[in-house]
Amino acid sequence: MLSIRSLGVAYQRNGQRTTVLDDISLDIDAGEFVSILGPSGCGKTTLLRCLAGLTMPTTGEILHNGARQAPGAGTAMVFQDYMNSLFPWKTVQDNVAFALHDRRLSRRERNEIALRQLATVGLAEHADRHPWELSGGMQQRVAIARALAREAGALLMDEPFASLDAQTRYTLEDLLLDVWRRYAQTVLFVTHDIDESIYLSDRIVVLGDNPGVIRGIVTVDLSRPRHQLNTRADSRFTDLRATIHDLLAVSGQT
Ligand SMILES: Nc1ncnc2c1ncn2[C@@H]1O[C@H](COP(=O)(O)OP(=O)(O)OP(=O)(O)O)[C@@H](O)[C@H]1O
Ligand SMILES: [Mg+2]
Missing domain, CATH: 3.40.50.300 (P-loop containing nucleotide triphosphate hydrolases)
Structure with missing residues (x-):
């Protein structure tokens, strides 16, 4: 499904080239x-x-089902740093719904999907709270719900x-x-x-x-x-x- 072909990444810093990843191939x-x-x-x-x-x-390519995209x-990403990956001024539900901001969906549809994914991670009853009111584990559940909402x-x-x-x-x-x-x-x-x-x-x-x-x-x-x-x-x-x-x-x- 995901095919990584001869992937390489190099950074240029102070005129010096550093190779970070070299020839990574993985299906x-x-x-x-x-x-x-x-x-x-x-x-x-x-x-x-x-x-x-x-x-x-820098080199190589990534294919999805054999094709470039x-x-x-x-894909949807969950970052390590949950403290900085959620918007503190948005409610938990709005944080998850934000994952769908670029989709052609009504606000109501976005909210429904967000609530459904919050239920998946056991946080439906916390939908109206803010990230800073939650424990670290709960915040990371919100991040997982947000990634799931993208159905990626x-x-x-x-x-x-x-x-x-x-x-x-x-x-x-x-x-x-x-x-x-x-x-x-x-x-x-x-x-x-x-x-x-x-x-x-x-x-x-x-x-x-x-x-x-x-x-x-x-x-x-x-x-x-x-x-x-x-x-x-x-x-x-x-x-x-x-x-x-x-x-x-x-x-x-x-
Ligand atoms: N934007 C960047 N510019 C220059 N060098 C970078 C950049 N991003 C990462 N690097 C370098 O690439 C190397 C790999 O970084 P990366 O964050 O992918 O490692 P990692 O395996 O995730 O490490 P950790 O386990 O500590 O999270 C490091 O030496 C880092 O300094
Ligand atoms: Mg890392």
């Missing part, structure tokens, strides 16, 4: 859950930004749960898996957390740095639905953790 199936792991600065955010149409690749078409097909998530406490993170991981299954979404999920990537994914792409290249791709052959306790206690889970740890260690992160 992602419709409905697949793929995580991207890699050391800080290896280009994970840059890769998502290319897919979202926010950064132009307008940059970012068919591919959800791009940049360390969405990184700054949440462990309990909230587990709850949101399960919420995300539930949404992914119900909406048959394709998800590209950036994380620093090996266990989180195994718990969620069908496949894990491990990147190395300087420049960012694919070190390896690991298939997660754990059954679904997953369970926070049982899945993590599976001996296969431990094996996968070791495999990924070794791949990351090769690229400098231990």
Whole structure:
């Protein structure tokens, strides 16, 4: 569905050219859950930004179902920094409805979709509140609802749960898996957390740095639905953790 072909990104700074991503090729199936792991600065955010149409690749191309599309078409992004990704002066519902501001829909239709997606993430009764009245986990749920409202097909998530406490993170991981299954979404999920990537994914792409290249791709052959306790206690889970740890260690992160 999503095809990344020989993608490269280089920045020019003070006359020096730095290659951030080099020759990244990856095919992602419709409905697949793929995580991207890699050391800080290896280009994970840059890769998502290319897919979202926010950064132009220097080389290579991105195809949707075999065809070129307008940059970012068919994607919706959830950013790590939820504090700055929602409008503080808008209500929760208006924040979600804003995702549809460029669509030919009436205000009423936009509000209906927003409310429906807020219900999906369990926040319907908070529709009239403002982001700053909500906990971090709730704000990140709003961001997920906003991405879902775009009905984009591919959800791009940049360390969405990184700054949440462990309990909230587990709850949101399960919420995300539930949404992914119900909406048959394709998800590209950036994380620093090996266990989180195994718990969620069908496949894990491990990147190395300087420049960012694919070190390896690991298939997660754990059954679904997953369970926070049982899945993590599976001996296969431990094996996968070791495999990924070794791949990351090769690229400098231990
Ligand atoms: N607009 C830009 N101009 C110049 N260099 C940039 C720009 N954006 C990112 N970079 C550089 O590209 C590299 C990769 O950045 P990126 O944010 O993609 O890494 P990351 O893997 O997401 O890191 P982290 O895990 O810390 O979020 C970094 O060295 C960064 O300094
Ligand atoms: Mg990043």
